[in-house]
Amino acid sequence: DGGITQSPKYLFRKEGQNVTLSCEQNLNHDAMYWYRQDPGQGLRLIYYSQIVNDFQKGDIAEGYSVSREKKESFPLTVTSAQKNPTAFYLCASSIAVTSTDTQYFGPGTRLTVL
Amino acid sequence: DQQVKQNSPSLSVQEGRISILNCDYTNSMFDYFLWYKKYPAEGPTFLISISSIKDKNEDGRFTVFLNKSAKHLSLHIVPSQPGDSAVYFCAPGGRGSTLGRLYFGRGTQLTVWP
Numbered sequence: 001d002g003g004i005t006q007s008p009k010y011l012f013r014k015e016g017q018n019v020t021l022s023c024e025q026n027l028n029h030d031a032m033y034w035y036r037q038d039p040g041q042g043l044r045l046i047y048y049s050q051i052v053n054d055f056q057k058g059d060i061a062e063g064y065s066v067s068r069e070k071k072e073s074f075p076l077t078v079t080s081a082q083k084n085p086t087a088f089y090l091c092a093s094s095i096a097v098t099s100t101d102t103q104y105f106g107p108g109t110r111l112t113v114l
Numbered sequence: 115d116q117q118v119k120q121n122s123p124s125l126s127v128q129e130g131r132i133s134i135l136n137c138d139y140t141n142s143m144f145d146y147f148l149w150y151k152k153y154p155a156e157g158p159t160f161l162i163s164i165s166s167i168k169d170k171n172e173d174g175r176f177t178v179f180l181n182k183s184a185k186h187l188s189l190h191i192v193p194s195q196p197g198d199s200a201v202y203f204c205a206p207g208g209r210g211s212t213l214g215r216l217y218f219g220r221g222t223q224l225t226v227w228p
Contacts (some may be wrong), residue, residue: 004157035218041159042118042203042218087196090157102148103216105157 003027004106006091011111013085023091032074033092033103036060038113043090049074050096069081078111085113117141120204120219127177128205129225131171133191135222137204142172148216149178152201162205194226 006024013019031050035043045058049068063082068074071090078085089109094101099101119138135220137147145166150158164171164178164187171178177190191198201221208215 007159040123042220043205044218045215048201048215051120090159102160102163104160105150107157108155110155 004091004093004104006089006106007090008109009107011109012021013111013113015113016080018077018079019085019111021078021089021091022028023074023076023094023106024072025074025091025106026072027093027104028106029093030071031101031103032068032093033094034058034064034066034074034076035090035092037090037108038090046076051066085111087111116187116219117144118150118204118206118217118219120202120222122222123220124223125223127194128194129226129228131166133189133194133198133226134147135189135191135202135204137187137189137219138185138203139187140219141206141208141217142185144208144217147178147180147187148205148206148207149176150203150205150218151198152203152221175211188213191224194224196226196228199224199226 009021024084029038033045033048044060046064047066049055065077092103117140148163149161151161152158162173162181164180178185201223203221204219205216
């Protein structure tokens with residue numbers, strides 16, 4: 001069963017702690033993305049990766065870091081430098097980074113920083 | 115600077131009637147347009163897309179219309195069903211600096227009542 005998995009579904013952390021969100025895909029897609037959604041907002045791009053060992057900043061990369069050591073995995077670390085980390089985080093993948101390739105999304109992780 | 119605007123945050127329609135969701139964009143480099151549907155606490159799912167070389171694309175109950183000169187697209191759902199109740203996002207992508215990027219509007223919450 002192909003798809004994108006994100007874990008955990010809900011995550012709670014204390015302020016000042018770094019936290020890593022998991023994203024795994026078995027679709028054999030080259031491109032992967034991280035978005036953030038806040039209430040009443042669209043999805044905003046944090047980072048994306050076109051290929052293993054390569055990634056680019058999106059619109060709101062400050063306070064976040066990523067790695068792409070394997071094709072299947074694109075973990076996102078929310079650092080203590082991120083001023084408003086509480087949000088719904090969505091991972092997506094596509095065959096490649098082109099305008100015509102549909103992005104497929106995981107179920108999301110709700111992060112709450114206390 | 116919002117490049118994609120969905121000016122109606124919500125839309126309420128009776129079951130069986132037509133739902134029309136609108137999207138306006140400003141970037142003339144956009145040449146591919148996707149619509150996503152999202153339920154609460156889940157990732158968006160791809161619904162339908164249209165290329166800029168077309169002005170209409172139909173898939174079952176869903177039809178997307180593109181007016182390039184007006185930089186406007188709309189999603190028509192006929193007939194609307196209660197299961198269509200969700201948030202709908204317009205997400206264009208395009209050439210040049212926008213290549214590979216999708217830009218999401220803020221979404222329209224559709225409610226279909228019996």
